[in-house]
Amino acid sequence: xxxxxxxxxxxxxxxxxxxxxxxxxxxxxxxxxxxxxxxxxxxxxxxxxxxxxxxxxxxxxxxxxxxxxxxxxxxxxxxxxxxxxxxxxxxxxxxxxxxxxxxxxxxxxxxxxxxxxxxxxxxxxxxxxxxxxxxxxxxxxxxxxxxxxxxxxxxxxxxxxxxxxxxxxxxxxxxxxxxxxxxxxxxxxxxxxxxxxxxxxxxxxxxxxxxxxxxxxxxxxxxxxxxxxxxxxxxxxxxxxxxxxxxxxxxxxxxxxxxxxxxxxxxxxxxxxxxxxxxxxxxxxxxxxxxxxxxxxxxxxxxxxxxxxxxxxxxxxxxxxxxxxxxxxxxxxxxxxxxxxxxxxxxxxxxxxxxxxxxxxxxxxxxxxxxxxxxxxxxxxxxxxxxxxxxxxxxxxxxxxxxxxxxxxxxxxxxxxxxxxxxxxxxxxxxxxxxxxxxxxxxxxxxxxxxxx
Amino acid sequence: xxxxxxxxxxxxxxxxxxxxxxxxxxxxxxxxxxxxxxxxxxxxxxxxxxxxxxxxxxxxxxxxxxxxxxxxxxxxxxxxxxxxxxxxxxxxxxxxxxxxxxxxxxxxxxxxxxxxxxxxxxxxxxxxxxxxxxxxxxxxxxxxxxxxxxxxxxxxxxxxxxxxxxx
Numbered sequence: 001x002x003x004x005x006x007x008x009x010x011x012x013x014x015x016x017x018x019x020x021x022x023x024x025x026x027x028x029x030x031x032x033x034x035x036x037x038x039x040x041x042x043x044x045x046x047x048x049x050x051x052x053x054x055x056x057x058x059x060x061x062x063x064x065x066x067x068x069x070x071x072x073x074x075x076x077x078x079x080x081x082x083x084x085x086x087x088x089x090x091x092x093x094x095x096x097x098x099x100x101x102x103x104x105x106x107x108x109x110x111x112x113x114x115x116x117x118x119x120x121x122x123x124x125x126x127x128x129x130x131x132x133x134x135x136x137x138x139x140x141x142x143x144x145x146x147x148x149x150x151x152x153x154x155x156x157x158x159x160x161x162x163x164x165x166x167x168x169x170x171x172x173x174x175x176x177x178x179x180x181x182x183x184x185x186x187x188x189x190x191x192x193x194x195x196x197x198x199x200x201x202x203x204x205x206x207x208x209x210x211x212x213x214x215x216x217x218x219x220x221x222x223x224x225x226x227x228x229x230x231x232x233x234x235x236x237x238x239x240x241x242x243x244x245x246x247x248x249x250x251x252x253x254x255x256x257x258x259x260x261x262x263x264x265x266x267x268x269x270x271x272x273x274x275x276x277x278x279x280x281x282x283x284x285x286x287x288x289x290x291x292x293x294x295x296x297x298x299x300x301x302x303x304x305x306x307x308x309x310x311x312x313x314x315x316x317x318x319x320x321x322x323x324x325x326x327x328x329x330x331x332x333x334x335x336x337x338x339x340x341x342x343x344x345x346x347x348x349x350x351x352x353x354x355x356x357x358x359x360x361x362x363x364x365x366x367x368x369x370x371x372x373x374x375x376x377x378x379x380x381x382x383x384x385x386x387x388x389x390x391x392x393x394x395x396x397x398x399x400x401x402x403x404x405x406x407x408x409x410x411x412x413x414x415x416x417x418x419x420x421x422x423x424x425x426x427x428x429x430x431x432x433x434x435x436x437x438x439x440x441x442x443x444x445x446x447x448x449x450x451x452x453x
Numbered sequence: 454x455x456x457x458x459x460x461x462x463x464x465x466x467x468x469x470x471x472x473x474x475x476x477x478x479x480x481x482x483x484x485x486x487x488x489x490x491x492x493x494x495x496x497x498x499x500x501x502x503x504x505x506x507x508x509x510x511x512x513x514x515x516x517x518x519x520x521x522x523x524x525x526x527x528x529x530x531x532x533x534x535x536x537x538x539x540x541x542x543x544x545x546x547x548x549x550x551x552x553x554x555x556x557x558x559x560x561x562x563x564x565x566x567x568x569x570x571x572x573x574x575x576x577x578x579x580x581x582x583x584x585x586x587x588x589x590x591x592x593x594x595x596x597x598x599x600x601x602x603x604x605x606x607x608x609x610x611x612x613x614x615x616x617x618x619x620x
Contacts (some may be wrong), residue, residue, distance in 0.1 A: 020491045055547055091539045122475075129523045130535075130579055132592040138465040167474040168486055170521035173577065187481035187507075189520045206476060249541035249582035260593075292540055341582065343541055357540050451548040452540070 003258055003274045004056050007235070009243050010106070010219045013260045014098050021137055023144035024233035026105035032150050034226045038113045039158040046117035050221060052229030054241035059085055059176070059214030060291065060339045061414075062327040065221070066229075068211060069118055071201035078208040082120040083185065084111055086127040086134070086215050087169055087176040090291035091361060092341025095245040095257050096215035100127070100134040104141035107215055108164065110222035112151060115162045118211060126181050129170040138166045159200055173365035175411050178212040179204075180367065190415035191369045216245060231397045240326035244337075248275050249283060250344035250362060263329065267297075268321025271344060282346040286429070287320065288339025289330055292358050293418035293427035296351075297323075303333040335425070351430040352392070353452040356384035359451065362419035369412060376407040377419045384440075388453045397434035401427045457502040463491040467506065477507045481517055484527075485524055494525045522576070529572035530565045532610055535589040538575040541582035546599050549573055550586050553600040557607035570614055 002008050013019040013029065026032070038046060051066030073081055084107065088096040099107055107125075115123050127135050146150040153161035172190055174180045179198055180190035182205050197203060204210025213221075220242055224232045232239045241263040247257050253276030260270075267287065271277065278284050284299045303318045307329075323329055327337040345354060363381035368374040380403055387396055404423040407416045425435060430443050459467075470483040475496055484503045504511045518524045536542075536551040551562075554573050558562050560566035562573055581587045584596035588603070595606060 088580045089578060092541055092582050094580045094582050097580050128580070129521075130576070130589065133594075167473075168482065170482055170485070171523035171576070172521050184482065185479060186476065187478035187513075187517075189516055228515075236562075247583060249585060250544055255585075343582070345544060349544055354540060354544070357538075357543050361539050364577055450544050450546060452543045 005262075005265055005269065005274055006259050007243055007261050008259045009223050009235075010099065010216060010259065013106075013243060014102050014257075019102065021102055021104050021141065023141070023148060026103070027148075031090050031105050032109055032145075032148075032221050035109050035116075036156055037162055039156055043117045043119055046113065046225055049224050049229035050117070053220075053224040053232040054229075055217065055220050055224060055232070056240070056327060057214055058216035058220070058244060058315050060090060062193060062235045062337060064401055065213065065217055068201065068213070069114075071199070072118055072211060072325045072379065073202045073209040074203075076209065079122065080118055080120050081205045081208055081210040081304075082111065082115050082118065082123040083133070083178075083181065083205065083210060083212045084123065084125040084215060084218060085176060085178065085181060085212050086125050086131070086138075087181060088131075088215070089128055089173045090293065090339040090341055091246060091358075092249055092288065092291050092343040093339040094249075095340060097131065097134065098257060099219060100131065101137060104138050105145065106219050106222060107138075108141055108145050108151065109216035110220070111164060112145075112155070112162060112214065113225050114211070114218055116155075116160055120162060120211070122165075124165050124167045124185060124205075126167050126169060126175065129168050129177070132168075133265040135166050135168050137351060138267060142166065164402075169382045172367075173361075174367045174413075174415060181212060181414065182210065182304045189367070191367055192415070194412050200431055235326070236261045237326055239328055240395065244340055246270060246325060246340045246342055248342045248344065251279050251346035251348070252344050253277060253279060260325065263324045263326030265325050266321060267323045267325060267342075270325060270342065272321070275344075278346050282348060284320075284344060285347045285349060286345045286351065286354075288341075288345075288422075289323075289325070290336045292343065292361065293339040293421055294330075294338045295335040295421050297333075297335060297431055300431040301429065307332060348449055350437070350440070350449050350452075351426055351433045352384065352387055353449065355426045356381070356388050357452040358422045359419075361416075362422070366415060366419065369378065369433055370410070370416065371418060372407045372410040373416045375401050378420070379403050380423050385453055387434075388441075390438075390441065392438040392441070394435050394438075396437075397427045397431050400434070456497050457488075457492075458487065458495075459491050463487050470513040471507075478509060478513070480507060480511070481514060485514070485517060485521075489524060496526070500589050507574070526564070530570050531614070532571045533589075533591050534571050534573045535576045535579070536573065537538035537577070537579040537581075537587050538586070539578040539582075542579075545585035549600045550588060550598045550603040553603035554588075554607060557604060557611075568614075570610060 010059040055065040056062040169175045175184045175190045179193035200210040235264045330337045361383040363377040366377045404420040408420040471480045500514045504514045558566040586600045
């Protein structure tokens, strides 16, 4: 059951009784009606609708989707490719899984509309290797859509044709980075490419112009084509339009996925009202608002400054609970909306141990191409692991920070930032805990906290 | 080069998937998946065979096998237990579940259990954080796997192999 604060567009049929992932069910619910109308329009009109909608990418960076479409090099004469980024891997994020498993045709319809708008004739869905069932569901759905003439040559008699293929990854987080993904799709190690010159819109897959969009983003494209960009832009808040799915995990009573108009729910409403608050006898300690690379927020801290409301600048003084869950507000207070993965930790968790867990992840997933990231992520993992083993030193926090500070901004891709931000923010917000860790651990003895490393 | 005995349906899948791409090299990952599903792991012979099939050097395939965590160069147990290690699962008890699986099969991480039944691995985020801790057994995701549930799942695997041995 959706929570009352929700507005479900993308997740309208998720967990609905009797709703099945096959074509017949999708068509019974009006499916492919939007594609049918779209292919009778001019492709540029559809790109304009997406621009007008203000849609921002739901994969992590929040980049305007319409602008991404308009960057595509159409003069080169090369084919244009579209890649669906279904490599959902950012820890804390689990929305695309449900679209793929429960409503695959919504993704296929959105993809076909985006392909038509951008004159793409071949699209790939790059799905993470750990979704074998999802890959089979998508393949089945594409075959059904092809048989019904929604995919393939001469779609619905329009003269326009486009193929979609499913391509499985093999367990590497870096394949979610779009140029790493492209390398992987070319059959190579997924080492991200340097930009410039390798902007996918110009030199992407096979050195051809390429659009890479997240699963949820492409589903939004379907609804934008349906209701029009103007109408879509009225959902949500200015510059943070539409709905977005927030995935809540960790220490709340009702973890799960919830879809809201962007910016219409605060962190406090999300965690306390929608998710039922902390577990019995516990209090919230920290929350990571946008996937594990987003900077952590500490309950009890205040965020102050000035922000634009309409044409005016107004002062704000927020606690964690007051932060609206939109791209701009979370960026303004020094974190990010990222992929929408909200990870909640209560007072049972040691921040040193949580960071050690995160550092082990990033060290495992660094592709190894750039020295600061390959070595730095490893050192951060080793230092935090040593602390947890019982050999913490008071200066470890400063040491960790110095390592992290030498990674961000010195790498080919954003993984450098992604692996540095947790360490930087954990030390900034919970420095006292790092300094006092050795004593705290001794006092705590064994037990009393979840094992994290 | 020794022959790689792939099943006819695997060979058909391989020939089909190569047509999905304008450049054959793109089929490297799909071929590795198909061969691993057929043979359980990627042998040196299989690496050479795939390279030849795609007009590449063996190193072009080997470097993928060594990079991507899902490919392996050795056989594993009959069932593959992958426990999510990452933050949301860990704070909900993933380490406890993993320890229970290891205890049930008297084995450590990565190897094959003495009875040949399972290989247990810790893997990074499986993208089902809302129902943590999660575990994948072969291709199937299991949610909210605490130590008690890990014990149940282990007993299910053992009972099934007992039935197999009896029949």
